[in-house]
Amino acid sequence: MHEHGHDHLHEHEHEHDGGFHTPRPASEAELRTRALEALLVEKGLVSTDAIDAVIDLYVNDVGPQNGARVVARAWADPVFRERLLADGSTAIHEMGYGGEEGHTMMVVANEPDVHNVIVCTLCSCYPWPVLGLPPTWYKSAPYRARVVAEPRAVLAEFGLDLPDSTEIRVWDSTAEVRYLVLPMRPDGSDGMSEEELAGLVTRDSMIGTGLPMAPAPA
Amino acid sequence: MATDPLLATLDLPRSNGALVFEEPWQARALGMGVVALRSLGVGVVEWRDALAAAIVEHGHHSEEDPAAAYYTAWVAALERVLVERGVTA
Numbered sequence: 001m002h003e004h005g006h007d008h009l010h011e012h013e014h015e016h017d018g019g020f021h022t023p024r025p026a027s028e029a030e031l032r033t034r035a036l037e038a039l040l041v042e043k044g045l046v047s048t049d050a051i052d053a054v055i056d057l058y059v060n061d062v063g064p065q066n067g068a069r070v071v072a073r074a075w076a077d078p079v080f081r082e083r084l085l086a087d088g089s090t091a092i093h094e095m096g097y098g099g100e101e102g103h104t105m106m107v108v109a110n111e112p113d114v115h116n117v118i119v120c121t122l123c124s125c126y127p128w129p130v131l132g133l134p135p136t137w138y139k140s141a142p143y144r145a146r147v148v149a150e151p152r153a154v155l156a157e158f159g160l161d162l163p164d165s166t167e168i169r170v171w172d173s174t175a176e177v178r179y180l181v182l183p184m185r186p187d188g189s190d191g192m193s194e195e196e197l198a199g200l201v202t203r204d205s206m207i208g209t210g211l212p213m214a215p216a217p218a
Numbered sequence: 219m220a221t222d223p224l225l226a227t228l229d230l231p232r233s234n235g236a237l238v239f240e241e242p243w244q245a246r247a248l249g250m251g252v253v254a255l256r257s258l259g260v261g262v263v264e265w266r267d268a269l270a271a272a273i274v275e276h277g278h279h280s281e282e283d284p285a286a287a288y289y290t291a292w293v294a295a296l297e298r299v300l301v302e303r304g305v306t307a
Contacts, residue, residue: 029290030243036293036300037250045257045305051249133237 057129066097067130067180068201069194071212074107075185076194085109088180097129105130108171109182110208115162117155117208118171118179119147125173127180131206138207148172158209181208189215228266231285244289251296258303268295 026034040046070092074081084091088105105127108116120126124139137143147154151168155161162168171179183205189197192215204210230248231238239245255265272295276287300306 027241027243027286029247029286029293030241032293032297033243033247033250033289036297037246039306040250040254040300043305046250046253050253051246054249054252055245 063132064130064201064203064206065198066095066132067127067203067206068198070095070097070107070130070180071182071201071206072194072197074182075189075197081109081182084182092130103175104177105180106171106177107180107182108169110184112184113165114167114169115155115208116169116171116179116181117147117151118173118181119144120173121145121148122172122174125175125178127173127178130180131203135203155209158204160210181206183212186212186214188217228269231288238285239289240283240285244285247289247293247296251292254296254300258299258305260299260303265295265299268299271295272298 037046037048037051041048070084073095074084080091083094084107088107091107092105108118110116118127119138121144124134124144126134126138128134143154148170151170152162155168173179183201185197186200189200192200196215200212200215202210202212205212237245237248239248269292272291273288276291276294279287297306
């Protein structure tokens with residue numbers, strides 16, 4: 001992954017060296033960025049690998065598809081599911097989706113009569129390594145305040161009407177613990193491969209404001 | 219990611235929720251900023267103020283791409299914070 005970052009930069013530089021792509025002089029901002037990186041590396045404040053890792057984690061490789069693969073594996077493999085619910089951080093790490101230092105990932109499973117939803121009432125903590133960047137509404141004050149006070153009404157606004165008999169559990173993220181919702185496997189998804197299952201998992205279903213998609217009728 | 223609320227609190231250029239970079243140097247600038255600010259222990263509030271000031275100073279140029287404008291200001295703000303912290307002259 002780190003190599004990829006380097007290659008990418010090189011390709012880009014070659015373009016300026018007069019390859020076939022439209023030659024374009026580097027902008028002043030681009031030159032300043034390169035110069036600053038070189039300086040900071042020299043001073044030991046940053047390393048190229050650390051920058052690449054941030055770019056990979058948050059930019060290239062970010063998105064709910066990581067979380068979707070985790071959910072799909074949990075649906076397909078009951079042993080993995082057990083491990084995921086017992087120790088989310090380790091199970092997720094096993095799949096190659098690292099977190100950064102200092103926080104625990106806890107996975108909470110929906111059940112027929114229990115629905116989970118996540119929030120960060122204080123700021124906008126979010127399980128980034130598996131869900132990518134948070135949607136704007138997740139960070140909004142109304143969502144943060146209201147999902148705790150009146151989760152059923154908020155979920156209904158997302159189009160998720162839960163019966164009164166369903167218990168709603170709201171998980172408030174902290175600096176130490178991030179939550180991820182494990183939605184229930186949709187009916188009619190028997191026999192689907194893990195990859196196909198991952199295609200049913202939406203970002204919102206892992207936040208708890210939505211459900212996975214139903215499989216297309218065969 | 220307790221140490222990295224930067225990306226969550228900033229209003230980075232996005233399209234449909236995904237970060238937008240017009241050119242690779244912009245992603246580079248973002249990654250470099252996150253790593254450098256973390257190493258220096260620069261907090262979100264300080265960085266947001268520095269960035270806001272740089273954005274105002276950079277001004278609005280109608281022909282300029284929004285992501286280019288944002289990351290140009292980002293680099294300028296980073297340079298300033300580094301000078302303030304005595305990292306660079």
